[in-house]
Amino acid sequence: MVLLLVWSLAASAQQTSLAPLAEQISPSVVNITTSTTVAGRTGPQGIVPEGSPFEDFFREFQDRNNDGNRAPRRSSALGSGFVISEDGFVVTNNHVIDGADEITIEFFSGEELPAEVVGTDPNTDIALLKVETDEPLPFVSFGDSDVARVGDWVIAMGNPLGQGFSVSAGIVSARNRALSGTYDDYIQTDAAINRGNSGGPLFNMNGEVIGVNTAILSPNGGSIGIGFSMASNVVTRVVDQLREFGETRRGWLGVRIQDVTEDVAEAMGLEKAAGALVTDVPDGPSKDAGIEAGDVIVSFAGTEVEDTRSLVRQVGNSPVGESVRVVVMRDGQTQTLKVVLGRREDAESDDPEVSEEELEDSAAQSKDMLGLTISPLNSDLREELELDSSVQGLAVTAVDEVSEAFEKGLRIGDVITEAGQQKVTTIAQLEERVQAARDAGRKSILLLVRRAGDPRFVALSLEEAEE
Structure with a gap:
């Protein structure tokens, strides 16, 4: 029985040889050779630190091996690709051709042709090349x-x-x-x-x-x-x-987001830890549509949002200028907003300045709560923390290293701008938000914390809050 089974498997393998398929698709696969000019070295860079006692030794060793020739040299690299159209479009990785001065395509037949770069996308490491030929090329199609x-x-x-x-x-x-x-x-x-x-x-x-x-x-x-x-x-x-x-054009929603964790979901009274929590809304499509920090995006263009990664991919795959319906959870209720998507590549990397009047300096005081020492922002603190007048909130001036706050990454210099999804600028306001969370039966409170301008939400247990 065992011998029969082995023979049957061998016979089956012979009948399902991959050779016919390989013969069919091989002509569309290409080898790619790139040539790049590399600047000549003038010393033992990358071998020993500058000023090392061995520097002279390695310079002499390098000069001897280079015969004193430090002129720029040519460097070659190899990769692969495949033809997607009979008129010569070739797909490969961006890192295969990145920085290349010359690109040569070798076909299965042995023929070689020069290629030009049509466009690249470093985000997905994809590059599109083009070769010129009078004869139609064998090509392959994409599957699902x-x-x-x-x-x-x-x-x-x-x-x-x-x-x-x-x-x-x-x-x-x-x-x-x-x-x-x-x-x-x-x-x-x-x-x-x-x-x-x-x-x-x-x-x-x-x-x-x-x-x-x-x-x-x-x-x-x-x-x-x-x-x-x-x-x-x-x-x-x-x-x-x-x-x-010749370039990518991805949709842009114009929000900063983070995943909804279990503790964040509990602090916000959400039924499940899903969706994308908005931490900041700079000038852009979302701000124009009315999306606010603290909203949880639960649906985009009719598709449920599982987490931040899924939302980023959905938005990036959407056409620039498309009007999409975005469903957000706000104050326990869902709202549907219409957002006209911008273009990701055109979005500015820096947050725009927020034009707001600076609050009057608060009295110099601090409060220990939630494992943190918190102080209202005043002129001295702003100068010490290098904060401009647009930043409003409570500064973290100390963190208990055995506290949950320290474990979750809060550090001296962080600024708490919201608690329980409401702005806080005084210790009294923060205490009110903590008490309100307790009265609502919450086990934790959601804080919006900014560090060097970057916002994120952190849920802290109310057990560490002082009565």
């Missing part, structure tokens, strides 16, 4: 990455370690992986991906591209079966915009 299931077979193709065209097979190990980027949506696979595979395609069994091989997790630089491909449904939107505009 959302229908890929964990356990589905996939094929990775590319130029691993500069060894030339190569095929590896595996399965989808996981989906919706996030590494470090705002718009990350990676497919994880155990198909072998090595250096040089970057920018190459990840195919499903229909010969459709469902991912662009981008990164690996490895302690030694080689494949250990944990590779990541940017999902095709992200890539297609980027490629379409690069092809049409």
Whole structure:
């Protein structure tokens, strides 16, 4: 019985060879060689610290190996890509061609053609190239990455370690992986991906591209079966915009947000920890639509918002100038607001100044509560903390290191601007908000804290508040 089972599996494997599929899609996969001018070194930079007693030794060693030639030199790099149209559009990773002076595409047939950059998107590490040719090129189409299931077979193709065209097979190990980027949506696979595979395609069994091989997790630089491909449904939107505009044009809501944690949800009286909590609303689309700090965005364009990551992706995938319905939770009630999206790339990185009159200096006093020592802002504190006149609230002048406040990241110099979603500028107002939270049966109170202008909400237990 065991021998029969083994024979059956072997026969099945022969019948499901990947060779026909590999032969079909290989002509669309390309090797990419880039050439970059690297400035010549004039000393042992990066080898020993400046002023080290070994500096002269290493300079002599370097000069001897460079034969005294410190002129700029050419550096080459290898990567992969794939053709998406018969007229010569090629997709690869941005990091493959970033900074390149010359880009050469080598096709499966051995033919080589120069390529020009159409556009790049560092946020998703995608680049679109173009080669000029009189003959139609073999190309592949994108598939729907959302229908890929964990356990589905996939094929990775590319130029691993500069060894030339190569095929590896595996399965989808996981989906919706996030590494470090705002718009990350990676497919994880155990198909072998090595250096040089970057920018190459990840195919499903229909010969459709469902991912662009981008990164690996490895302690030694080689494949250990944990590779990541940017999902095709992200890539297609980027490629379409690069092809049409030469740049990306993502929607912009114009808010600062943070995740709704369990303690924040309890402090706000929410039924569940979901949605995106608005911490700040600078001048922009959301402010024009009436969204306020302290609102919880629970729905965007008819889609439920799970957390900040999902909202950022939804907004980024929306067309600039589109009017969308945004549902927020405010004071225990839902409100629907219409927001006309701006363009993310045009948004200013710095917060606009808030034009408000400075409050009169409060009496010099402080209060210990919630594990914090809190003082009203006055001229001396503003100068000490380097705060301008637009900042209003209560300054944290000490933090008990064994308190919940310290554990949750509050530090000296932080400014509490809201408590219980209402502005506070005096200790009496903060005490009133704490008592109101107790009277409402809350176990914690929500504080809006600013540090160097950046706001975030923190929920602190009322057990540490003094009666």
